[in-house]
Amino acid sequence: MRLDNMLLAEGVAGPEKGGGSAAAAAAAAAAGSPTDNSIEHSDYRAKLSQIRQIYHTELEKYEQACNEFTTHVMNLLREQSRTRPISPKEIERMVSIIHRKFSSIQMQLKQSTCEAVMILRSRFLDARRKRRNFSKQATEILNEYFYSHLSNPYPSEEAKEELAKKCSITVSQVSNWFGNKRIRYKKNIGKFQEEANLYAAKTAVTAAHAAAAAVQNSQTNSPTTPNSGGYPAPCYQSDGRIQ
């Protein structure tokens, strides 16, 4: 189960000394999964390490308090030993009672830390689920690519990465967007006609500019602009994919 692994990896479940190395291992493990949502994910990790830090400082505090209390009790016993005989067994018993008490407190701390991690985790997953529209700029870039590659709107992995970078979204978001776009375009081409014309015109203008520059450079006047003049009518393969 992934959740258990996460909890164990975070070093929360293991209060042993050497938590530093456990934390480092956890950080390395977390960094080792270059999945989506890097921004939110880093935020999540920051909060997680905050929780972990709190846990460790609290643990230290408890330990210190335990030691202080133990020496305090020992001093009291020593004082009492002047008036009545105190066996080593009794001292041992007292110490073990104190330790037991404090370890139960530590257990509580551990439990509440685990709870905090769980809450954080579920919030993180919820946040991922929540939808946020992409920026107008990002949509523009994606649409530009889509309509200028209408005959084959399937960006390669590299193209997806490039688009993701330009739009400051993740590659999987780019894939989602193209998946949605292809299907929705196909379902209702009429509805998207205006948009298609808009973007085709836009790319035609930029292509014209490029062509003009090329003309100026080479003095030839046969610009081979892609998609110039018309908007490619989509056709479909037998398997339903946009060709």
Add this chain to the structure above:
DNA sequence: AGGTATGATTAGGA
């Protein structure tokens, strides 16, 4: 408030 747009998720296919 209700309808639409849109990003994410899921199931199933090649």
Add this chain to the structure above:
DNA sequence: TCCTAATCATACCT
């Protein structure tokens, strides 16, 4: 593994 198609859940618009 990447795709389509359907669907969900929420944002956004009127």
